[in-house]
Amino acid sequence: MSEGSRWTTTALIDCEKGEFFVKAVPNRPGGLRDSVLREWVVNPFVRPVSPAVQWQAEDGDWVVLGFDRIDGRSADFSPGSSDLPKIIDVLNRISRIPIPEVAGDWEETRWDAFLPEKEIALVRGSDLLYVDVQPDNIMIGSGQTWAVDWEWPTKGAGFISPACFVVQLISGGHSPAAAETWVGNCIAWESADPAAIDAFARANARLQQHLAERFPEESWLAEMATAAEVWADHRLAG
Template sequence: MHTDLPDPAILALIQEHTGLVTELRCTAGGFSSDLTALVGCEKGAFFVKAVRNRPGGRRDSLIRERLVNASVRSLSPPLLWDVEDGGWVVLGFGAVEGRDADFAPGSLDLPLVVDAVARVGRLPLPEVARDWRETRWDRFARDRSEAELFQGDSLLHTDVNPSNFLVGERELWVVDWSWPTRGAGFLDPALLAVQLIASGHTPASAEGWVARCPAWQRADPAAIDAFAGANSLMGEAFLARKPDAGWLRAMAEAGRAWAGHRGGGVEQGG
């Protein structure tokens, strides 16, 4: 068996669901997991996500992903099993084959990605998500009334980036539902717009793509303006904490370009 597993205790924990593990290959994980891996075993193939069982954001995000999966299976691989003990919390998803989406100008993936974001926007808000109010951009809004524009009853993915859209031969999956929230439906299309700008689109081109999403079409332009400004300030704040992080710089520059396109200000409110 080939394995680069950092903690052998995980194998014992998941064995009831996997049987004999023949291969375990760690993948490039995100910030929300301590481990992501493709597992080959006698019971099939699984994609596994695990976090150490400690109170805090990583555990909370994995629990949210577990709870929301039943409501997003039309777009995301199904959660087939989950286990935890004192050391780890582990989710086992059906494994799918795909590559990261290409967000660059001219990419043939763009219509698929935009359609997927639109489909997310059409998902009913599950009861489990009613208390997951989106608040992360509130402190960057100019005032409370502006922050209220980010509120709504749509289920949001909020982690829109190329690695979370897997393109297969016949299907595209939206993966890594690590921090779903309830908010205004235009937020996911707006976050896609920023990612498109970071991938080389002009702000006008990026908005041209996301304008295909019904949630964007229904949004108050003033709400989009407010979010563009708040998102830009968030990007600048994150970059200030880690000025050497290239991806944060790219996102800050994209957010700044989009806010300028929308006519947004540069001063943070209370």
């Protein structure tokens, strides 16, 4: 099986060395190449939350990673799903991973442009962040749950990872209060400053709206923008 987009090609291969999930990106300067190389170097530190990268190869045209093949399905984020406790467990396992030295300068800055300067410090921190918490990136297997696609791990305030999950839950049909009840079981959320969460919710709503306007052909971005706005309004209402 193989699939791809204008950015990334993926495939499952079966060869004399075993079965692998392969991810390949064009070998040219830019964020795409940087992200797959970042995923490669962080992988030893995020196992077994993530499948292991067993090999890396590149030539003048491609950069390729070979992951252990895993058997699983995409997580169900909807209300009442039995997957929700497993997702919380994965987020807590990530929270317990010490920030690796290789990630020391991977400062999370994606929300900076949407925050007042005085609030930027609220999202700074020294935790390893996994922010692409969406159904296709949480794989549910028999006795194991994985977080895949570590293409852009960063360093910042630990509550950001569960905060991103809140928006996904709202998009999946949860009320803001119900979504926050779920993430209340996350270690990083329990110790977070409510003012920092409020600031992040506002900034994230601005970011998601910006992305939806920039890429109007991507309907899922509009859905994320709506969910982010609903959450920000909920936080404002207090």
